[in-house]
Amino acid sequence: MQTEHSYSTLPAEFYSLCAATPVxxxxxxxxxxxxxxxxxLDAAxxxxxxxxxxxxxxxxxxxSKPLAQAYSGHQFGQLSPRLGDGRALLLAEIIDKKGQRRDIQLKGAGPTPxxxxxxxxxxxxxxxxxxxxxxxxxxxxxxxxxALAAVYTGEPVYRDQRLPGGILTRVAASHIRIGTFQYVAMLQDLPALQQLADYVLQRHYPELQQEAEPYLALLRAVCQAQAALVAHWMSVGFVHGVMNTDNMTVSGETIDYGPCAFIDSYDPHTVFSSIDHQGRYAYKNQPAITQWNLARLAEALLPxxxxxxxxxxxxxxxxLNEFPTLYQQQWQQRFCAKLALTxxxxxxxxxxxLLDLMAQQQLDFTLTFRQLSQSLTDALTPERPTTPISHDAAFLQWHHHWLAQLQLENPKPGFVALQAQMDQHNPFFIPxxxxxxQIISQVVQQDDLTLFQQFAKALQSPFVATAxxxxxxxxxPAGGPHYRTFCGT
Known part of the structure; x- marks a missing residue:
């Protein structure tokens, strides 16, 4: 196992060495x-x-050489100058079997500075x-x-009630955030800011190091990565829930799964987080918030x-003005692929x-796209009884238009091939x-891992319909509660 600690070569203001607190x-x-x-990892x-x-x-x-990283963050639009890893420790960077550097971090390991x-x-x-x-x-x-590992601590934590404690070991390309750049920029330490930017270029975007304007190229690359990431979120109905600048990575990975959730009945205004009273991080607002966050990165990089x-x-x-076009391109690619369209x-x-009709009729986001895929088979076998996705005349008219467009674009492959193509972009199930x-309740209240383990195993093939x-x-169930989610802090 090859481990390194390159982040600790940055100036001391970027982190604090800190040991975990035993449980x-x-x-x-x-x-x-x-x-x-x-x-x-060693099998031991x-x-x-x-x-x-x-x-x-x-x-x-x-x-390991545990440390807590320092960063700032705009939280619901308000700047918090000094946040940092309040309950997480970076143990090391592992060079995986593909030669990629990845952080390994404990989350919930005790107090830090x-x-x-x-x-x-x-x-x-x-x-x-x-x-x-x-x-x-x-x-x-x-x-x-x-997620690499999860453990019970055997100790309670106290939030609004007494709860059992746990620790997650997570792995990421890095935990460097937009807020990391904000933190260093506010220190007005130009050499340290440049060291951070050079480190990110070398670690995540090495092909840009020889650009005439490497830091401008870095900003553009992060914009591209975030446009692709959020378009992907949107295509699976994912709501992050807390898109503060300290929760957005410069690598373009999703991190910090606090009040996150997936949409059931499609509503672009969907909010799950119990603390997002204004809907700042609603599903439909995620692209605009991403651009807002990127503007904060740009401010930090100005010097x-x-x-x-x-x-x-x-x-x-x-x-920054290129972002809407970048995002729209990614959105088109993702959503058109879900319908086998160019x-x-x-x-x-x-x-x-389609999305407008789904919102009007409160259709399930994931099931609608899978049912549209199945409708291609039904179109080939008209003698079979078909269960309509929607009886609404407007939806049926849309469906007819969509089938006609598919036939226009794909005169030869046929609907069977298109259905297989759609199924690669539309999951059979989501969390x-x-x-x-229900899984959390069984684990926390009953110490029963049965459903947890079944779901973890099913995740090996979320696009495949199996028994x-x-x-x-x-x-x-229809008429069930609207779920609220919580940060867990």
Whole structure:
């Protein structure tokens, strides 16, 4: 196993060395053997007492050098100058079997210098949620941090009630955030800001190091990565829930699965987070908020873009103004693929018409696209009785228009091939809110891992309709509650 600690070569203001706080009676909840193999982790760590000690914070591995990272963040639009890892520790960077550098981090490992009087712990419920949802996002093809291990701590945490505690071990391309750049920019330490930018270029965008304007190229690359990421979120109905600048990575990965959830009945105004009273991070607002966050990154980078501030602002503005086009291109590619259509303005309008109808008729986001795929088979066998997705005349008219467009674009491959193509872009099941809540309840209240393990296994093939996966493809009962989600802090 090859481990390094390159982040600690940055100036001291970027982090604080900090050891984990031991816990009373840890025990395994889950260990991700597939991910461990990718990382080249020693098999001795896999569900052993030594591994349990390391991933609960009770023992420092010889390859680890734990530190808490410093960063700022705009939280719901308000700047918090000094946040940082209040309950997370970066243990090391692992060079995986593909030669890629990946952070390995404990989350919920106790207080750090950035805990702001917090306990630095995590309740078990949020650990279960992040483990399953982050692994689901990976299985859906969305760039994401991943879950390597989860443990019970054997100790309670106190939020609005007494709850069992847990620790998650997560893996990410890095944990460098927009807020990391904001933090250093506010220190007005230009050499340190340049060191951070050079480090990110080398780590995430090495092909840009030789550009004439590498820091402007860095800004553009992060804009492109975030446009692609959020379009992917939108295409699977994912609502992040807390898109603060300290939760948005410069690598273009999804991290920090707090009040996240997936849409059931489609409503572009959907909000799940219990603290998002104004709907700032609603599903439909995610692209605009991403651009707003990127503007904060641009502000932090201004001293590196040009010594003349008005010129730097003009350069950054030009890049930021490209974001809506970048995002729209990614959105068209994602959503047109869900309907087996060629990306383009006319087909994008057809997609939007469908989404509008889905919102008006409160159709399930995931099931509607899978049922549209199935309708291609029905179109080939008219003698079979067909269960309409919607009896509404406007929907039936849209469906007829869509089939005609498919035939126009694909005169030869036929509907069977198109159905297979659609099924590659439309998951059979997602982490349904009511099911995740049921799993959390069984783990936390009953110490029962049965459903957790079934779901984790099903995540190996979320696009494939199987008998074992079918239970997770069911929509919530009609008239059920609107689920609220919580940060877990």
């Amino acid at each position: 009373a009676a840890p025990k395994w909840l889950a260990f991700n053997h597939e991910l461990a193999a990718e990382l080249g 760590l896999c569900e052993t007492e030594q591994g349990l000690a390391i991933f609960s914070g009770n023992q420092q591995a010889p390859w 950035y805990s702001r009087r917090g306990d630095g712990r995590s309740a078990l419920g949020p650990v279960v949620r992040e483990y399953l949802v982050s692994e689901a996002m990976h299985a859906l093809g969305v760039p994401s941090s991943r 590196l873009l040009h010594p003349d501030e008005p010129t730097a602002v003009a350069l950054a503005t030009e890049v 990306p383009g303005a006319e087909n994008a309008a057809l997609v939007q018409q 349904r809110n009511h099911q995740i809540e 074992s996966n079918a239970v997770f493809a069911q929509a919530p």
